[in-house]
Amino acid sequence: MSTADHAHTDVNRRDFLFIATGAVAAVGGALVAWPFINQMNPDAAVLALASIDVDLAPIAEGQAVTFKWRGNPLIVRHRTKPEIEAAKAVKMEELKDNVARNANAKSGDLATDENRVVGGKAEYLVMLGVCTHLGCVPDGANPSREFAVVEGATKTGGWFCPCHGSQYDTAGRIRKGPAPENLAVPQYAYLSDTKIRVG
């Protein structure tokens, strides 16, 4: 072997093979890794179940009904006048999270009571019963439990998360506790006056 020949040529055949093999292996490795990672994302069957229709007519004023949507509880509450008024009276500075968190609102919209519902229908509050802290179901539909969630001593209602004590007001906005965001309002639209499609 005339190794001396190679010593003064900068690039030889082996260097080329080394770099070419390494480059192909790196790209190939990255391409093959993706299917193995992506297979864990929601599959077609999960995505297919992604929308439901809800009839609002049977829900009486002051009543809340929980539906299952995408594996999560969906809270639909027919709010009373005092609940709506209590929510409207809250000033934006008093909120921990002043973003609407409403998939139907424009990004940057504030968390006013109007922006937490759709089509100006203040009586129907539709949101996910998934605490924005670590995902427990906030308790609110239970009439035997009265919460003085906000506004001093007046018990205006709202939701209380049993896991780590987050408190949401009558518009589902976070007011106290470790949760960072208002309860999420999913994308939904009115099919008729009393019927909505969620998802």
Next chain:
Amino acid sequence: MSGPNKYQPTSAFGKWFHERLPIVGFAKDHMLDFPTPKNLNYWYTFGGILAVMLVVQIITGIVLVMHYTPQTDLAFNSVEHIMRDVNYGWLLRYMHMNGASMFFIAVYIHMFRGMYYGSYKAPREVLWMLGVIIYLVMMATAFMGYVLPWGQMSFWGAKVITNLFSAIPFVGDSVTTWLWGGYSVDNPTLNRFFSLHYLLPFVLAALVALHIWALHVPGNTNPTGINIKGPQDTVPFHPYYTMKDAFAIVVFFMFYALFVFYGPNYMGDAVNYVPANPLVTPAHIKPEWYYLPFYAILRSVPDKLLGVIAMFSSILILLALPWLDTSKVRSGNYRPIFKGFFVVFAIVCVALGFIGSKPPEGSYVIWGRILTAYYFIHFLVILPLLGLLETPNPLPASIADDVLAKKKPMMLAPAE
């Protein structure tokens, strides 16, 4: 101490085989002849206990899989089927369920042993860090196993813990969706947890092999913390420590059997015998006892992201322990002030566990915060300063000297 093989095969077949695969010689060097300090106490038997518990979990787990169904509609009933119909199914499940708790009891004793005797100090940093990784993988394994029976606690524990990842800025929600394979904990989640719960114990076995490899480079520490100076300080592992470990394992198994037969659900939560319901969270959700101190730390911080960071840091900080403890003296036996702080730290850990089991209200919240702060102060302030400020007691000249000094006079009298 991985020197050349001293093993001399006696039979012709033994010699033939040894020249082709020297595994018998390897085993003899590392499991029989390995020179071990002669003064190890019973706190040093928990490593052996842990290895046996891993085997117990793997064997009971493999037979449980023969009867278990990882599907949300069937999982809960298949575990009840194991309990009621399968021959000795109740015993196998209770062995596995309580085996997990025993595994953690042993690992906590093993870790506190290491912290007291300074086992993490040079040259054993990598050995210690492998131990911390084993502990993390154990926690992941037990967490996923607990999801399999698909009870209320299985479901809500899984939901809360996987939601920890949603605290990651920007990508948090995509990460949790990816972990779940959907928009909530559901069948895809149960399936992947089952797959990983089967896999991780074998990863653990491999990590344990590395852990023991790293141990056998410098050899064991010992209660004096001083190095082996010669053959007078050691005894061969077999029969001295095979016997001591075997005795400890048998006693530990009696303790384990006490729970399996007389209190199989004592360490569990009754709510997990209610089938999972994604629409209702139980009033008091809390994880298994072995996670409680970390759960308390998570809840003590009123901010979501910071809480998650504090919780993970409280475990990962152990990786830095070899560099946080500045004392040149290894064993706590010769560190009068450290001893006191060690006891306080152990009590704080137990107290955090107690707080973790309580609802986050009133004085529990305040105590949780004080104890969380102390936990970090112990590592970040007390240990670094103590090494610089404390005057250690004089060390014995050698392990053999120390052993002889402690011997009762009648034992020293020559036999006549």
